[in-house]
Amino acid sequence: MNPASNSFVESADPTCRLNRHAFARRAMLRNGSLVLAATALTNKMLFSKEPESNSKAVRVGVITDLHYADKSPAGSRHYRETLGKLETASKQFAANQPDFVVELGDLIDAADSVDVEQGYLKTINRQFASICDDRHYVLGNHCVDTLSKDEFLGGVEQERSFYSFDREGIHFIVLDACFRGDGKSYGRRNFHWTDANVSAEELEWLRGDLKSNSKPTVVFAHQRLDVSNNHGVKNCVDVRKALEESGNVVAVFQGHSHQNDLNEIGGIHYCTMAAMVEGSGPESNGYSVMDIQPDGTIEIKGFVRQASYRWDA
Numbered sequence: 342m343n344p345a346s347n348s349f350v351e352s353a354d355p356t357c358r359l360n361r362h363a364f365a366r367r368a369m370l371r372n373g374s375l376v377l378a379a380t381a382l383t384n385k386m387l388f389s390k391e392p393e394s395n396s397k398a399v400r401v402g403v404i405t406d407l408h409y410a411d412k413s414p415a416g417s418r419h420y421r422e423t424l425g426k427l428e429t430a431s432k433q434f435a436a437n438q439p440d441f442v443v444e445l446g447d448l449i450d451a452a453d454s455v456d457v458e459q460g461y462l463k464t465i466n467r468q469f470a471s472i473c474d475d476r477h478y479v480l481g482n483h484c485v486d487t488l489s490k491d492e493f494l495g496g497v498e499q500e501r502s503f504y505s506f507d508r509e510g511i512h513f514i515v516l517d518a519c520f521r522g523d524g525k526s527y528g529r530r531n532f533h534w535t536d537a538n539v540s541a542e543e544l545e546w547l548r549g550d551l552k553s554n555s556k557p558t559v560v561f562a563h564q565r566l567d568v569s570n571n572h573g574v575k576n577c578v579d580v581r582k583a584l585e586e587s588g589n590v591v592a593v594f595q596g597h598s599h600q601n602d603l604n605e606i607g608g609i610h611y612c613t614m615a616a617m618v619e620g621s622g623p624e625s626n627g628y629s630v631m632d633i634q635p636d637g638t639i640e641i642k643g644f645v646r647q648a649s650y651r652w653d654a
C-alpha cells in the first residue's frame with residue numbers, strides 16, 4: 342500500500358477536547374435531556390453533529406481470518422479454499438467500490454519454515470492487493486507464528502502494527518494485541534495464543550490518540566476486547582476503559598473466534614466477524630461491506646455466513 346495513505350501523525354490540536362465538550366453541551370440541549378458526563382453520550386448524540394459540507398458515507402470492505410496456506414484441511418479449516426473465496430469477495434468489492442479494505446487478522450496460517458510462510462503471504466497478499474489500493478492489515482496471532490512482525494509488515498508493505506487514520510469525518514484505529522503478558526512481541530513461535538495483550542506502550546499511545554480526536558471512531562482488532570475467555574485480550578478491561586472514556590468510539594470490529602457475535606458494552610458495539618477459512622465450498626464464505634453514514638447509521642451488509650447489522654444513529 343501507499344504509506345502516505347495512512348495518517349500516522351496524531352492531531353495535536355489541544356482544542357479537540359473543548360470542542361467535544363461544547364458539542365456535548367449542544368447535543369444535550371437538542372435532546373432536551375440532562376447528561377452529566379461526556380462518557381454518557383449515546384451514538385445518536387455523537388453523530389448528531391452537523392456533517393461537514395463535503396462529508397459523505399465511508400464504505401469499507403471487511404474480511405477476516407483467511408488463514409491462507411497451501412496445506413490440506415484440518416478440522417473445519419479449509420486453507421487452500423481461501424483463494425477461491427477471496428476471489429468471490431473481490432468481485433463483490435469491485436461492484437461496491439469500498440473506500441478502503443481491512444482484514445482483521447490471521448491472513449495466513451503456519452508453515453514449517455519462514456521461507457514457505459513468506460510464500461503463503463505473497464500468494465494471498467497478491468490477490469488481496471488487487472482489490473483496493475487503500476488497505477489495512479490487523480495483526481493476528483497466526484500472521485506472526487513463524488514470521489516476525491517486521492517480516493509480516495514488510496510482506497504487506499505496512500509501516501506499523503498499530504496506528505490511526507481518518508477518512509471523511511470518521512476516525513479509524515488499528516490495534517495490535519499480539520504482545521505477551523511480559524510486553525514482548527509475538528514472533529517465531531515465542532508465545533501461547535491465549536496470552537494476548539495490548540502492550541503498555543500501545544495503550545499509552547491509544548489514550549493519547551483518542552484524547553486528540555473528536556471524530557466518531559471505529560476500532561479494528563483481531564483478538565476480542567469484549568470477552569475474558571481464551572479468545573479475549575488479557576487486559577481488555579483497560580482497553581475498553583480507554584475507549585469508553587473517549588466518548589467517541591462507536592464500534593469495534595474483531596475476528597479471532599471465527600463465528601458471528603455481537604456484544605454492546607458501555608455504549609460500544611463489539612462485533613466479531615465470521616472467518617473466511619471455516620468450511621468448504623462457496624456456501625461457507627464470509628465477508629462484508631460496511632457503510633458509515635455521516636448521520637451515524639452503520640450498516641453492515643454481510644455475505645454468505647457473515648451476519649448483517651444496522652445500527653441507527
Ligand SMILES: [Zn+2]
Binds near residue numbers: 406446483597598599
Ligand atoms: Zn483465526
